[in-house]
């Protein structure tokens with residue numbers, strides 16, 4: 336394949352992955368496990384940079400850069416796992432996930448928009464604007480959890 340053909344094939348593969356469900360066949364139990372894994376990894380890469388933004392740990396630009404890149408990918412992953420077929424499987428998702436789907440979708444969109452903004456600021460490397468944007472992302476995590484995740 337020529338270079339151009341390879342990059343075209345890649346673009347097609349990526350847009351297909353972007354548009355459609357990753358696997359129409361996945362069992363509901365598997366979907367729940369996968370969405371929880373994506374959430375857990377969001378926590379793994381987000382909480383350390385939140386701690387930096389809050390001044391609880393020293394700010395480290397290279398860690399922020401890596402974690403934000405990971406978060407940008409992870410932020411897109413959990414949502415296709417909240418299918419109606421998963422409704423009766425024990426998880427921390429509240430019933431509202433399946434009844435108030437428009438609001439759940441809105442919370443996803445707000446969150447991914449905040450993460451996209453964080454990615455843009457991170458590319459510019461301006462710590463003074465990155466810190467408050469990390470806290471804006473945190474707010475969007477929490478405001479979704481308030482309604483859609485069972486309290487522990």
Ligand code: HEC
Pocket residue numbers: 367370371372374375377378381382426427428429432439442443446472473475476477479480483484485
């Ligand atoms: C649009 C809603 C929404 C947003 C935004 C969101 N979450 Fe969640 N989160 C959920 C729901 C719903 C669950 C419960 C999922 C389940 O049990 O299947 C959850 C579960 C979790 C869990 C527990 C995962 C496990 O081990 O089972 C962690 C950790 C978590 N979220 C972290 C985060 C972090 C960090 C962010 C932001 C960077 C975030 N979430 C953003 C809805 C959201």
